Amino acid sequence: MISSLPRETIISIVLFAVVWQIMSYLAPSLGIPAFAIPGLGRIAESLTKITPLDVAVTLGRVLLSLVVSFVIGLLVAVLMYLSGSVEKYLRPMVRILMAVPVVSWILFAVLWFKGVEFRIVFVLVVVCAPVFTVDALDNMREVSRDLKQMIRSFRPTPLQFFHKLMLPAITPGIITSWKITLSLAIRVVTIAELVGAVTGIGHQLSVAQELFSVADVFAWTLVLVILLFLLEALLVQLETRVLRWRA
Amino acid sequence: MSGLSAPIEISGLSKVFRQTTSGQSIVAIDQLTLRIDPGELVAIVGKTGCGKSTLFDLLIGLEHPTAGSITIGTKTPYDDFNAFRGKIATIFQQDRLFPWRSALDNVKLPLELIGIAEDVQQERAMSWLKRLGLEKFANAYPRELSGGMRQRVAIARAFAVQPEILLADESFSALDEVTANELRKTFVELAREFKSTAILITHQLEEAMAVGDRIVVFGKSATLLADIRMMDWDRADYPLLREGIQNTLQANAPDPRLRR
Structure with a gap:
């Protein structure tokens, strides 16, 4: 995977590591506590202590929530597309949901629900589903009028209309939506896990903060970033495969 | 394939569109009456904006008339939309293929x-x-x-x-002349072979004459200016026929030479 990275990317990562290491050496002489900027060796040590179970739990929460968000978001978008009145009522609600800060949702979740898992999924869904709705609706609106007229001339059932035309036509937009929400979900899940969760990367970050271990925070953050890049790479592969007709 | 058993009866058909911005009414089709028999190959020719494509949408069943009706047997393509599933097929100006x-x-x-x-x-x-x-x-x-x-x-x-009914809207006009001629020939051969009732809508007179057994000439708001059966004309008379239709289209009034 590293060999496929552009030279400039590798250089910039190496440069960052070198600057970090130099700062780590210089920190005490600058009056900064040594633990605040741990050396690369200390971070590597923390990386060896990463617990795969926490990574798997966070990944599971993200994927489950994204699937649920996608299904809800798409269904709402279809309803809004089919009915102008439904759209008039739902659009302001979707806009309001999108405007509420993530922290507020986390507080609401803590106040409203007892189950930790439900709280996390709730926060992720309430943040990601509106993104899927808005994107899917916009994409459905942009489907060529000519193609709609063509398929309608063959008299499809409403289900066939969506299955044969709308879904394939909005697939490129849906994949873009997944890329956006994936990055959003990874960031949101970490914050959601900070509150009350006893597993997951967010929880481990919270533990590292309590222990004043910057090396652990760095290591877990690195894992999150790598996880996001891996998931994005998988999405890109899927995109290449599904959208090969565009080539 | 048996082909269409009932004629397409267009009776007193009108379609009026109201512009959303100005509120003005546009009469796309005004009291059109026309009968197309099963297996006929009809070319409808008219200037751009004369209501040909509106008629096309009504025949497909995607629009409802403001007045009058289109009936095929006992059914209408717009009210009995699903009754014509698999019976009506269309070829548009652009191919409209699904790119995926x-x-x-x-x-x-x-x-x-x-x-x-x-x-x-x-x-x-x-x-x-x-x-x-x-x-x-x-x-x-x-x-x-x-x-x-x-x-x-x-x-x-x-x-x-x-399909029992084949509707083609300017289907060959976006192609180069050689390809268009080739495809027109294919279209006519297939329509004849499968006994489809075929309606070709075009603004090109040459195309209408190359394809239609019958040429229907539309004036403004789909006013019926001429309805010509090609079999009534000898091939030697075609230049006269062409001139007659051209005059009709230009003057928006029937040319007396077209009466047979």
Whole structure:
């Protein structure tokens, strides 16, 4: 995977590591506590202590929530597309949901629900589903009028209309939506896990903060970033495969 | 295929559009009455904006008339929309192929919609591509095909359902002359072979004369200016006929030479 990275990317990562290491050496002489900027060796040590179970739990929460968000978001978008009145009522609600800060949702979740898992999924869904709705609706609106007229001339059932035309036509937009929400979900899940969760990367970050271990925070953050890049790479592969007709 | 058993009866048909911005009414079709018999190959010719495409949308069933009716047997294509599933097929000016489907899968589309078995779909779609000389391009995506090839796929898609009524709207006017002539010939041959009632809408007089057994000339708001059966004219008289239709179109009034 590293060999496929552009030279400039590798250089910039190496440069960052070198600057970090130099700062780590210089920190005490600058009056900064040594633990605040741990050396690369200390971070590597923390990386060896990463617990795969926490990574798997966070990944599971993200994927489950994204699937649920996608299904809800798409269904709402279809309803809004089919009915102008439904759209008039739902659009302001979707806009309001999108405007509420993530922290507020986390507080609401803590106040409203007892189950930790439900709280996390709730926060992720309430943040990601509106993104899927808005994107899917916009994409459905942009489907060529000519193609709609063509398929309608063959008299499809409403289900066939969506299955044969709308879904394939909005697939490129849906994949873009997944890329956006994936990055959003990874960031949101970490914050959601900070509150009350006893597993997951967010929880481990919270533990590292309590222990004043910057090396652990760095290591877990690195894992999150790598996880996001891996998931994005998988999405890109899927995109290449599904959208090969565009080539 | 048996072909259409009942004529297409257009009676006192009017379609008025109201402009949303100005609130003005536009009369696209004004009291049109026309009968098209089963198996006829009719070319409707008229200037741009004369209401031809509105008639096309009404015949497909995507629009409702403001007044009057179109009946085929006892049914109308707009009120009894689903009754015509698999019976009406269309060929548009642009090929309107799904870019995410291969040529073969595009031809299969209407067969999927009418619920034909998968193996029959495959066989029938492939035989249509063969018939139109595209068997080597069955797996090609539309972007990999030329304009003429894409329009051939669109023709194959329309005929694949073995429609009783075939509607073509300016279907060959976006192509180069050689390809357009070739496809017009194919269109006529297939419509005759399958006894489809075919209606070609065009603004090109040459095209109407090349395709139609009958030429219907529309004036403004689809006013019927002339209804000519080609069999009433000898080939030697065609220049006179062409001139007569041209004069009719230009003056928006019937040319007396067209009366037979």
